Each structure stands twice: as C-alpha cells, then as structure tokens.
Amino acid sequence: MKAARDMVGSYLETWSLGYAVDDAKLVVSELVGNVVHHAVPDERLSMPGAKRRIDVWLINYPGLLAIGVFDEDSTPPDLPAGEFISPDLAGDFIEALVPDRGRGLLIVQRLADAVWWSPGLKGAGKTVWVRFDLDRVWADWWAEYSAR
Template sequence: MTLFDESSSTVHAARVMVGACLQDWGLGDVVDDARLVVSELVGNVVHHAVPDECLARPGAARRIDVLVKAWPGWLFIGVADEDSTPPDLPAGEFVSPELTGDFVEALLPDRGRGLLIIQRLTDAVWWTPEGPGGKTVWCRFDLNTTT
C-alpha cells in the first residue's frame, strides 16, 4: 500500500490497514505487535525522512510504501521511503539490565528508541537500499505454525 505524508493521520491509516490485512489473513495473534511496528516505522518516515534530491519534487507529499508479505512460518513488513540515509539500528544492549537497579531508564538511548522497540517485538530487523534512491526498513516475525 502506498501512503503520502499529507496529514497527521498517515501513521494511523498505516496501522489500520496493516491490522485489517493481517486479520483477513488469519494472523490475528500478531496484529497488535505488527501495528506497533508499522506505527514506529511510518512515524520515523513522517518525522525524520528527507527525500533524496533525485526523488524530491517541490511541494509534493513524501511517498511511503508499506509492504506486508506472509509465507508459511513468517511475516515480513517493510516500510519504504525516499531517503537513502541508513537507519540507526541499535547495536544491542551494552549494559546488563540487572546492573542498573532502579534506573532502567539509563539503558534507553537518546535516539532510536522506536527501532529498539521494533527489535524487541520482531525476530529480525534490517534495511535495503532502493534505486534510484530511498530505502526500505524490513522486519520479520517468526509465526507459530503449530495450532
């Protein structure tokens, strides 16, 4: 699905469309996590993406593509934007939560908290460049295939 960052409801629209799609596919057990992931990814585009010069059109809304693909055992969600700048994917935890005591807030990075949430909710996160510009940030959910 293609969205254009024209209004404050862009993130909400993406969340609703992905949730409805997953319900239709019988993947209701991952709807809540998938909607949160899409909210974070689309929100990053809305708030941080700057279209590459070759893709920018004066006065045009930014294009956001939300991709949802399911295979037996996996669900892939990708959000493509027109900014080739790589995302700041968190490298992982450098301090054990047990060492922070009552100050777990100290573990939160200054930036990239949305991507940290995505890493915690999904089984993999990566990005791919797009030509002639832009990128797609992907995540994978490993689905429970036993029923």
C-alpha cells in the same frame, strides 16, 4: 500512520493472522512515524514540507510475516546495536539503559524476530524490514490469552 495501521490490521485479519495484529500494527506505526518525522527525500532536501512517498509491504509466507516500510531518503536508519549494559550492572543508574534516541526502533527490535534495511532501487531511498516468526508470535499470544 492510522491508515498504515488499519491496512496492516485488515490484511492480517483476512489472512487469519489476528494474533499478530497488535505487534504488527505497533511496528508499522513506529516505522511510518520515523519516516514522517525523520526522513527527507533525496531529491527534495531543499524543499521543506514537500510531498513524500511511503510504501508499506506485507509478505505472508508459511510461518513468517515480513513487513517493509519504504521511504525516499537513502540515509541508512540508525538501528540500535542492542543492549550493551546488563541491568544488574547499571545499579542505581537504570536510566543509562534508555537511549536518548532510537527508542522506537528499540521497540521494533524487541517485538520482531529480525530487523534490517535494504537500499532502494538505483540507490534511491531505502526499505526497513522486520520479520515475525509466526509460530513464536502465536505461542506468545496464546500464553497471554490463556493466562487471562
């Protein structure tokens, strides 16, 4: 996971997107961590501990940053559906708002402007994608920076 975080940070700094580094590195860390802890390559289901492939994609387009994390498990990710309960309605049972699982993807959804997945080529594996609207990320960063 460290290698993926470092690679993302390095590319974003090279592309003069330093303001997006922290959020992007956290998102990549969560997505790669999910692959390491949960994904089982389709053809290696009966071979625990077998090597696996993880690809990290970065796409820098004017105003947008897309990050994709590919793994060899074609099982769709369990993307949280979002919040169903208003904190005001939860009252004394605020723990009801914290899911039992999928908290990492919930963090990803909070940081990114969009999260989705696509099946791999020929049905093998999948890629989980996130999109950052860079104008919003920059504005959030600048507001936090200038408040210091």
